[in-house]
Every structure is written in C-alpha cells, then in structure tokens.
Amino acid sequence: MHWIYLSIAIILELAGTITMKLTNGLEKWGLSLLMLTFYGGSLTFLTLALKNIEISIAYAIWSGMGIVLITGIGFLYFKEEISIVKVIAILFILIGVITLNITSSEHEAYKDEKVVENR
Template sequence: MIYLLLFLAILAEVVATTALKASDSFTKLGPSIILVMGYAVSFYLLSIVMRTLPTGVTYAIWSGLGVVLISIFGYLFTNEKLDAAACVGISLIVAGVVIINVFSKTVSH
C-alpha cells in the first residue's frame, strides 16, 4: 500500500510539473491551478509515505522516478527530444532505484 501511495505522489508531481510548463509562468489559469493542486497532492502523499519509509529512500525513489516519468511525458506530450546520453542517464536512475529497493537493508521488504 505504501508503494502505491508513493507512485501516486510521483504521478501527481509529474502532472504538476507538466502543468508548470503549460502555465507559461503562471499566466494561464487552468494549468496554474492544476500545478498547485498537483504539487499539494504530491507532497501530502509523500508525507504519508515518509511515516513508513526512510526519508532518503523515499526521496530517491520519488525524485528518480519523477525524472524518468517527466522525461517520458515531455517526449510524448511536448515534443521534447531525448538523445542517447539522456537515455543512458535515465537508465542509470532506474538502475539506482532498483538497487535501493532490491538490495538495501534500509527498505523493509
């Protein structure tokens, strides 16, 4: 259940970050409302997750998967390009998150 909440926090953050670009520096009301609500939901859910998981592990997963997902969203929805170096870097982030979750003793399995 805690990982579901963490995933929902990540998803809310990705939606908010996507809306941040669309808000055009807070000049467009709709995307601005979405980004404020998205970040509020994300941080609320993140605070619940941090009751159970260690802060460093929670933040590593949240930020790492957030980077991966926002890169994918940017590629799919805003026509942002990902070159080979970006793809390698994103792969390393995913590998780091997997290593933490599979091998770290700080995460309860």
C-alpha cells in the same frame, strides 16, 4: 498502503510538472493554481509514505520515477528531443533507485534478524 501513497505522490508530481509546462511561465492563472494543487497533493502523499518507507528510498523513487516518466512524456507529448546522453543518464538514475531499494530491503532483513537474535 505506503507504496500506494508513494505511487499517488508520483502521479500527482507528474501532473504538477505537466501543468507547470502548460502554464506558460505562470501566465495562465487557472493552470497555475492547478499546478500548486497537484504539487501540494504530491507532497502530502509523499509525507504519508514516509511513515513507513525510509526517506532516502522514498525520495529516490519519487524523484527518480518522476524524472524517468516526465522525460518520456516530454518526448511523446511535448515533442522534446531525446539523445543517447539523456537515455544513459536516465538509466543511471534507474540503476541508482533500484540499487537503493535492494540494499534497503537487505538492510531491513538484517535488522529483523538482529532483533530476533537479541530476544
């Protein structure tokens, strides 16, 4: 369930960021309130995910996936430019998130082995 919470947090963070762009610098009050609602929901679901996921992993995935996805949305929907430097930087972010996730899984397996050995 915690991974579902994290996924919802990412989706709401994306919605908040897209809405932020559409507020035109907070000039559109309705969209500004919607943006705050999306971000509040995102942080709420991120908090729920943190009950079972390490903060370093959850935050890396939440922010990393947010960066990757919003860059794609910016390119496709808002017609923002994308360069090779942006692509490489995003690849580094993805590599970092994947590495953190893999090493965290290995660390958890090691901890579980130690708990069994100590019994």
